[in-house]
Amino acid sequence: MSIAIPAEDPRHIPNRAVVDPAAITHNTRAVRSLLEEQTALMAIVKADGYGHGMLAAARAALEGGATWLGAAHPASALALAGAGLDVPIFCWLYEPVTAAEVLPQVIEAGVDVSVGSARMLRLVSEASRAVDRRARVHLKIDSGMGRNGVLPSEVAALGEAVSEDEFVHLVAAWTHLSSADDPADPETDRQVDEFDAACEILGQETGPVPLRHIANSAATISRPDLHRDIVRPGIALYGYPPLPMPDGKRLRPAMSLTSRLALVKDVPAGQRTGYGHSHTAAEPTRLGLVPIGYADGLHRAASGGVDVVVRTRTGDQLARQVGRISMDQIVVDLGPESRAQAGDEVLLFGDPASAVLDEGTAPTADDWARAAGTIPYEVLTSVSARVGRQTAPRGSAS
Ligand SMILES: Cc1ncc(COP(=O)(O)O)c(C=O)c1O
Structure with a gap:
């Protein structure tokens, strides 16, 4: 016979993670103030809003001026879409077995998805057909991180496949930086040069790339030249800027x-x-x-x-x-x-x-x-x- 173990009741345990949404709003506003008017701020709320609670973090960031939301997993993005927040939502990390289940729902909900390989394009395209809705795709270029994304040498082929697929619509090209928290590291400039060159090649296949995004918190704070169309800060919004804020503004741990x-x-x-x-x-x-x-x-x-x-x-x-x-x-x-x-x-x-x-x-x-x-x-x-x-x-x- 198994004995049911009651869930631990938070009223009986003193330990608390107390989250202050006003701090996230304050921090988002401070980061937003570093941007040109036309640059959008995508608040990264993956991993349950860096542990702060995804929905609460998303709402607080939107109040502070974020106009996009980003989460790694499609299932998280779907939860955001279900909350009626009325902003574009982006997700980038999935694999074929679970994607078969979740991607159709994600695309039906109007969530933007990343594509970084021919296999991922096939998954997205099949999901789009299943729900008869065109997928909004951000093409991920691996400019040097060596994780997700298509290598620059294969961008032309993937770009051609994207442009030939009537079920996908290219919204953006993007990349992720490996070393932006060290402003002295030349790797950031090398990655950006690689990304820009790959975007040129992509554009030859797809026509003009509507949006580009590169910058995490560190690059948002230290490299205004990398802001492009959208920045993707995460940790700074929760009060932990990886580099000092340029205007000396204090961010508040949330x-x-x-x-x-x-x-x-x-x-x-x-x-x-x-x-x-x-x-x-x-x-x-x-x-x-x-x-x-x-x-x-x-x-x-x-x-x-x-x-x-x-x-x-x-x-x-x-x-x-x-x-x-x-x-x-x-x-x-x-x-x-x-x-x-x-x-x-x-x-x-x-x-x-x-x-x-x-x-x-x-x-x-x-x-x-x-x-x-x-x-x-x-x-x-x-x-x-x-x-x-x-x-x-x-x-x-x-
Ligand atoms: C793709 C992507 N963009 C943006 C971010 C935000 O990075 P940070 O929290 O350093 O601002 C992350 C987090 O690692 C990420 O994976």
């Missing part, structure tokens, strides 16, 4: 990860903490137990590398996470004088402006990324399904 202290206890000098005893208290101190761990999305590789904020009765304080991060829990060193008590809120990461601290600043997803040797994209998208999602009350942000 997600806060919070928990609560489960236990506070005084320990003597020499107290060791966690698996493998990687931490030993040098002095008598007060430790706090926080019921959140790597199964909630904290990166174990960040163990011992981040100060979190504890909101005590007498104000916010920083506390170093000590010892190994466990599956469900971490320990923080509150210091011997701390006024913290069980039940106090803990801010694992979020907007630094949301904490009032005498020294230091509240941690961001960037701090966790640095400590774990990864990128904020991974920190944000790792927050797991068992963490309750909550929308920040309006006007709560700085």
Whole structure:
């Protein structure tokens, strides 16, 4: 006999990913202000809006001036199309088995799809015939990333096939940059030259290419010459610009990860903490137990590398996470004088402006990324399904 395990009820778990849509709107507006009037902003809301909730992120970005939405998977794009958002939606990542199921619906819904190979063109064309609707296609050119897309040497053949197919309509040519977050890397210019040359060849087969898009957040921020017709920022909209904003404008981290202290206890000098005893208290101190761990999305590789904020009765304080991060829990060193008590809120990461601290600043997803040797994209998208999602009350942000 199997025993049903009840789903974990978020009311019984303190861990929360609190998302502030106003921050996404603010960030989109700030990125939008870098663009010429005629350049469109496609908000990238793949991976459930980088973990923030796809629909909420999409709506907030549209409020901030986005006029396109982009998601990797056709199924996500279909969900966006079903939400009645009334803007063009673009998706680019699919394979034949699941595409056979989803592409007809996607094309029927009027969603734009990427084509980066003869096989993908066949899939799209067959799906279009099935629903008797012309597909809107963005031809993906692999200018050097070496992932999705047609190599420049094969652009002419694919362009010819596109122009001969009455069931597809070429809307755009596009590419993706491998190294835009390093402005000194000449690879970006090399890719762009490759892309521009391939677009010339494509145009000879298809006639003028209506739209072109290249720029992710890094290129949107640092390379106005690459904005072309549409830019595709993702991470900047969530508050983590990969390069400083040119006008010094501050973007606001849109997600806060919070928990609560489960236990506070005084320990003597020499107290060791966690698996493998990687931490030993040098002095008598007060430790706090926080019921959140790597199964909630904290990166174990960040163990011992981040100060979190504890909101005590007498104000916010920083506390170093000590010892190994466990599956469900971490320990923080509150210091011997701390006024913290069980039940106090803990801010694992979020907007630094949301904490009032005498020294230091509240941690961001960037701090966790640095400590774990990864990128904020991974920190944000790792927050797991068992963490309750909550929308920040309006006007709560700085
Ligand atoms: C095709 C494509 N365009 C745009 C983006 C947005 O990139 P970023 O989040 O660095 O702005 C991504 C994300 O990796 C992507 O895959």
